[in-house]
Amino acid sequence: MNTLSIVIPALNEAENLPAVMASIPFAELKDEGWEAEVVVVDNGSTDGTGDVARLLGARVVNQPARGYGNAYRAGFGAATGDIIATGDADRTYPFDALPRLLRTLVDHDVEFMTTNRLIGGNSEAMKPSHSLGNHVLSAISRTLFRNELRDSQSGMWVFRRYVWQRLDVRSTGMSFSQEIKNAATRAGYRYLEIPIEYRKRGGQVKLNAFRDGTENLRQLFEHNFRRTRPVPRPVPRTVAATVAHEYDRI
Template sequence: MPILKLSVIIPTLNEEECIAQVIQEVASNLQGKGFEYEIMIVDGMSKDRTRDIAREMGAVVVEEPRRGYGRAYKTGFEKARGEIIATMDGDCTYPAESIAPLMEMLAREDLEFITTDRFGHMEEGAMSDMHKIGNLALSFFTRLLFGRIIRDSQSGMWVFRKDALPKINVKDDGMPFSEEIKIEAFRKLRSKEVMIAYRRRMGEVKLSSWRDGWNNFKFLWHKRFRGPRDKSLRASRSP
């Protein structure tokens, strides 16, 4: 029987302060679990020592000069060798100890995609009040516009089967990628949302509450109302 392989994909940009701890936590929580794994850092051309530290820690490092949160994940998905993919950030916020239990749940419940909810067990100070309000608002509009019960549309920790990716159509290269992959998964895949712990980040906060929040909202509106219309227009213009 072939041994299952997992790819843990971590997008980074100037995360030298915490990336070694993240890689160590992932490795220590996956060793001896009965499956092979790789830790892949998809780096957006950091100006600090993020890539050097990751290589020293034994991670696979992929350089992605094209900017964008979604672009980093798309590149990682293409290069991942595992049948199962897990994602998390490089800032020490997500719990590496949850990866193996989520993989077990994926198999036990015959799921294709699991996303996580950070709000049930959030460490004090892990998210600013502005970011918290923005996240809750975006999650509300995701539920309202798409009719899918997703409590945390912006969570960046997912565990899913790689062979499910061709069944969904995730287009965005930026921050909206996070909400888009969940919308697509809950529409087309056997999916579930699970609570996890969420910790304070280390290093510089790179999100802009107003800019990123507004871009995410515009994306939701466009995907819900303009996407289907654009497709129909293209179809009507085809010879």
């Protein structure tokens, strides 16, 4: 069996976790040869998020130091799978698409796969101000890092665990999302971006658009000028762009 760790950071998401866990297609993953574990990182919740996650069969990692990046560091450190998949605990990301994403990862020998939410069919799931901010940050990120990623802020990734073990990712907050993508592509790993369905959030919105956007902008420039030793790769960095056409209909 191939091994998969699904890492989900969670801050006060007890009401959303039952739907999130129910959306993970464990039976289909098993049929396709994947032994899957779910690692929920309780990032200092006060609503019993950790207890709910345990009752639903997840392994819970406590990370009291608040922050998106801090949560993922703890989750990745605890993950045992050779492949790691991520997504938020707010019902926005399509965990039911994991079998398809994993097939693409394997069939095309991708090392780091990220996803693009900024497509027409998802416009109603995101506030116009958040969509604009995502487009602006993604455009700046593409210009600085030359990786052609359309959505630098997406929180759903599927990647080989060794990629994380070899990256220098420093962000503790929301900018972790863009930094891990830019670090992986700059290091030379074979990468691919796939469009996905993005859904309306359940519960309270925790994103502070101005604060997080400003910090993400600062981090982009700090990261761009950081000295990073590239990882030698025996094959070209990018997977053929034609792969994306398989996902024109999501």
